[in-house]
Amino acid sequence: MIIDRMKNKPLWFIIFIIWFISSTMSVGITNLIISLTISRSYLLSNFIALSASTIISLLTSIPLVYFYSKVITMKNEIIDLSKFDNLTGLMNRASFIESYEQLIIDANLHHFSITVILFDLDHFKFVNDTFGHVAGDKVLIEVGKITSSLAQEEDLTGRFGGEEFIFVTKNKTKEEAKNIANKIRKNLDHLIQYENETIKFTVSVGAIHCEQCNLTSNELIKIADDNLYNAKENGRNRVSMCVI
Secondary structure, rough: HHHHHHOOOOOHHHHHHHHHHHHHHHHHHHHHHHHHHOOOOOHHHHHHHHHHHHHHHHHHHHHHHHHHHHHHHHHEEEEEEEEEEOOOOOOOOOHHHHHHHHHHHHHHHOOEEEEEEEEOOHHHHHHHHOOOOOHHHHHHHHHHHHHHHOOOOOEEEEOOOEEEEEEEOOOOHHHHHHHHHHHHHHOEEEEEEEEOOEEEEEEEEEEEEEOOOOEEEEEEEEHHHHHHHHHHOOOOOOOEEEEO
């Protein structure tokens, strides 16, 4: 599409193209009308045509440029929205995986540490069955807010599944990584009010800290997921983490 081809062009270029097209058209049309109806003087005819065309081009260019900028803005907003989970505000699985895989490539290349943290709401089905799915959504929204508040600029956070989330951070020591995993668990041992009910929720956390990463993105997630399973099996609302 023309918009797709032009969206990366600078705005001044778009304005020039629109002005050039509208000026060319208006010069031709105005010149034709004047030469037929107003004057036999070629110079006067072109002077009037140029003046008229400038006015016409401005009147057509400004709305067109405004419309174009709005279309591009709306398209970019739609693209951005498609990358995020509409409930929690975290990255959805597809956009998270894209950023995460590039991060692991960089970690393997430059040998910096990576920490992958998976966490899952405990007994979330009970919340939905007892209080309803609207209450369950409120819990997920709160998880998204808390997770976002814990993330630093370079951290990656995402909703990985229904009630499963992922948090990836880099360049941390193993002690810092443990502290982050425990902080996630502690902050998500939480209460919310829904209508006249108090809903308590907790998470189980599985994590892996890799000092000099030489594992694939899938291998790291598999180990974190195994640790999450261990946390669930050992009583929930706890952290299971390994360091390699």
